[in-house]
Every structure is written in C-alpha cells, then in structure tokens.
Amino acid sequence: MEKSDIINVSKNRGEKGNYVKPILKGLQFTMGNFFKKPVTIQYPDQKTVRSQRWRGLHKLNVDEKGELKCVACGLCAAVCPSQAITILAREDEGGTRHPEKFEVNELRCIFCGFCQDACPKSAISLTKIYEYVNYNREDFVFDISILKTTGEKWNS
Numbered sequence: 153m154e155k156s157d158i159i160n161v162s163k164n165r166g167e168k169g170n171y172v173k174p175i176l177k178g179l180q181f182t183m184g185n186f187f188k189k190p191v192t193i194q195y196p197d198q199k200t201v202r203s204q205r206w207r208g209l210h211k212l213n214v215d216e217k218g219e220l221k222c223v224a225c226g227l228c229a230a231v232c233p234s235q236a237i238t239i240l241a242r243e244d245e246g247g248t249r250h251p252e253k254f255e256v257n258e259l260r261c262i263f264c265g266f267c268q269d270a271c272p273k274s275a276i277s278l279t280k281i282y283e284y285v286n287y288n289r290e291d292f293v294f295d296i297s298i299l300k301t302t303g304e305k306w307n308s
C-alpha cells in the first residue's frame with residue numbers, strides 16, 4: 153500500500169477540548185426556535201386544510217328515491233388506468249341497466265378522478281376521506297353496500 157492511499161479521517165477534527173463553541177452554537181439555535189410558533193400540528197385532533205382538488209375514497213351516489221344513479225355503462229371501468237373497478241350489469245323489465253356488482257379496489261386506485269369525470273350520470277364521486285383502516289387487504293375491495301355509505305363509515 154502506498155502512503156498516498158491512506159486517508160486520514162481525523163484530519164479535520166477540532167483541537168482536544170474545543171467543544172464549548174459547538175455546544176453554544178447548538179443552544180443558540182435551540183433557543184432561537186424555542187419561542188417561535190410551532191410548525192407541527194396535534195394530529196389527529198388538529199388537521200391540515202386539504203386542497204379543493206384532493207381526492208379520497210369513492211362513493212356511489214343515489215337519487216332522491218335512494219336508488220343508485222349508476223346505469224352500469226362501464227365507462228368508469230373502461231377509463232380507469234389501474235383497472236380498479238369491476239362491474240357486472242343487469243337489465244330490468246323496462247330495459248334499464250343496473251349494476252349487479254360494482255366493486256372498487258381502493259388499494260389499486262391511484263385517485264386520479266378519471267372515473268368521476270367520465271361518468272355521464274354523476275353516479276360515482278371521490279370524497280375527501282383519507283383516513284381509513286382495515287385489518288385485511290380484501291376489505292379494501294369496496295362493494296355497492298360500502299360504496300353507498302362511505303361517508304358514514306369513515307368521517308371526512
């Protein structure tokens with residue numbers, strides 16, 4: 153090994169006992185911030201304001217009779233880049249389509265909002281809900297009953 157290969161890692165170390173100045177510098181910084189307004193908040197008691205464009209969990213909207221507005225056209229599922237929406241349709245006697253099965257996999261979803269924008273019936277919307285927990289991944293596949301009551305289970 154050449155002498156030039158050796159790196160002296162202690163080269164920039166201060167003189168022995170020269171620690172008072174760094175401590176004072178640290179204390180000065182601490183005291184300088186001690187009386188300033190905190191930048192943190194007491195979550196979950198306090199919450200930050202979310203942007204108008206924030207998108208959270210999905211909700212299936214109903215009409216004045218409490219019926220789903222969705223006509224199972226499949227546009228939302230077709231436009232979804234994550235393939236997070238699964239729909240099975242059925243037709244009633246009058247020829248109107250209804251969703252037999254409507255599922256959103258919230259773990260696949262990237263909350264782009266395309267499904268909401270594509271829907272011709274304003275039947276699906278994205279809420280402001282961002283706090284949600286479950287014990288199993290499967291429980292994040294929301295079916296019609298959950299999607300109809302999203303806001304009741306998790307407060308926004």
Ligand code: SF4
Pocket residue numbers: 228231232233234235236237256260261262263264265266267268
């Ligand atoms: S928000 Fe985007 S990714 Fe999520 S279900 Fe809708 S279209 Fe798919």
Ligand code: SF4
Pocket residue numbers: 221222223224225226227228229239270271272273274275276
């Ligand atoms: S939610 Fe809207 S776009 Fe999706 S299937 Fe129902 S009516 Fe069509």
